[in-house]
Amino acid sequence: MTFAKLRVRAMMVALLLSIFAVGGRGVSAQTNAYATAFTTSITYQNIGTGTANINLTVYSSSGTPSAIPASTLAQNGAGSYFVGSVSGLGTTFNGSAVISADQPIAATLVQIPAAASQVKNRPLSNGFSSGSDVVLIPTVLKSFANYTSKFVIQNTDSVANDFTVQFINPANGAVVHTANPANVLPNTSVYYDAGTIAALTGTFNGSVKVTAVKTGTTNPGSAVGTALELQTNGVGAYASQAFPASAAATKVFMATSLCNLVIPSGATTTFYAVQNAGTASASVTVTYVGTAGSTPVNVTSTATTIAAGAKASFNPCGLAPNGFSGSATINSTQPILAIGKVSGAGLYTAFEGATAGSAKTALPYVRWLAPAQGGQQTFIAIQNVGTTAATNVTVKYYSGSGTLLGTHTIPSIAAGAKASSNPTSASPSAAGMGVGGGSAVVEGTGAQLIVVTRVTSPVTGGTTGEDYNGIPFN
Template structure:
């Protein structure tokens, strides 16, 4: 999971796609959509943060830098398309953020296509998150009507040389290899749909090896008219245990299902992988097992697990015997009526006692598809420690850092899952339920949360699902995207 950005040394890497035109085989698809990036950032320090944004064009031109301030506990957004200092910035690029207080950030991609209502989300990277080895657990080209685009950014202080390899499912031999160099702060963008060496279709993963620290972010989009799009981050290293706070099988009226793309990080050894599913009462309801060759990927479908009940909502733990693994969680609908629903998030290899969620919203009255439509945030929290979590406290803050409400949740057992939303919180002193009913929208755009457990040595992880309406007549028809809450201790 992404760590908090250390004061003074904080950096994040962003996939910026402003006004970019990309080739596609199907007109009007999510794959063909332009995006404008908005950066949602949160000050998790104790004093006002002095923040510097530096943007790097892919052309190698002069970086653009400017500053902002942000009160303690506050969350704010910077829209790349409407920021005056970036009036001359267009196309694709990357950014670095530095601060004298610890900050966290989530990147929101705003689609410039009325048919694409989902807003892909991915987290920024802390100054310690860069690595010489980065893994992208799923890469697609014209597979499941989806194609992957991703960026690789230099997160080091000197120029780096990079080797990128693509591996097809079940193969330990790369299908295609590219080598290139990156200047400090800059990124290179890849579109699997335009890489001829991957053939007419491809289903696999990618590995990145560099002479210095790099980071990566990916977007996965459909090439048909289902308009699915989601984003996730590359992972620096594997582990033998991965936690998934969201596990679903035909859940709710939209029949939500989860799947996990699991990549073997070893270049030589196989991994025997087991997925264990638990319900919200902490009962084990099903397991799945597969052997994954070196460098290869395998996809686990929750609804394919023997014994999994329908309308299931719980959590999963993925363990590996042998080689370490990384995993990407995905949620989609099992019903053609809700074909646009698609999310993605990175499985967590460890937890923390306190997490931050920079991008949180809630609306009771304007969850619709009209211009200026508002969103709803659902937070899934999993106890990944060895003992009880103790009381879990979720605090919701507005754009100025004011506490709006607190959701106090009873202790959950190891492996167990619970949930939180702004509307479930108790209003803070001087606030009312009306402030929570339109959380993140009163007085301007901006709302964030912290999630903390009280048990001795407790460890939790969380996934935040941001939902948007997808129909003017059917309130159950939604699109959504996930991001991981960020450890801040």
């Protein structure tokens, strides 16, 4: 029997395995995120119609593969693999991975900080099922606002590729530094730490464009990417995946928008990094829709000009009042990409703007744990980006073994509006998901929905958390 295999590209950023690969040897306490060692846990979900046979292979930067024993996963089930348990990777490792399965799967990557670090947030990003010859990272920093970026670009082609990695000035779109890694083998990756690139001078707040060609030719190649933004004087840590250039559009939807919204641990605000992926200057506006308390809010920013290849930042404060909670739509005269961040109240979250909705969305990483089990909890934001109300939207929560634990039915979500869900919203309640956790599927027949999921953890004095985007599927 022949199976059609879905290969999910999983980027593993800054896999520093010294406290896992070497018999329990510790590391000194790390007080900031930039100096912290992260190790990836790959969480995955079977979104097919039968039991999945799963294979995972980890690749070093030189192309050396480390195959993991094959496993099976029930329909609707969720599993995970901690890369720190892979033998033979050494004490410091930067690499990539490929998951192959005979059923469709979705994957979210969890970057787990070293136990000795004061960083408690777990940056989240998604795997990929295909690559692109042009890949864009809307925000890359070096010592800007006390953050520095690290990122990985993986060759998803069947042959070796040459990459052109351009660092772009946000003000005028000029290229300020170019790297040219050549002969990058299939499935392997190249790694960049902006803090070590002297050509970016003391401070850099820009974006990155990666072009892939088949080695020794001008023929288009294929790549994907993942980035971390890490605080140099604190514990902030974000993750996001790079965009294929084809994902750019003149309208981008952001499922979460906040201005000094007070939650139990403090006030939170969203910030958007918008990159112009077009060939000419873009005129960009942002419309914020939601409420401040019980007062409806619908406001649009004045137009901002963004040079080709450059980026600009936006937040709702100043237009929307304090306490605003809602969603946003970004409109542009040129194709754009956007990343959203939520900061304040101990949150360090990042998510990608969406250009279209889906009737069905997978969430591979869902948790609801008691304090004694670590206290991780998942909260889901669902935005209707269609032109009519979405009715009878369901959020189905599954255990790791694929058992349906409970269903939350949302009677209606107005066009442009958003709704929320968490495991306790389900009937019966899915609050007892346990340490192994599980997954969820959001579905609205005929609807156009985008989904952003936040996973929070308790820390001394409050809460920390990170976001990831739901993964559309049919």
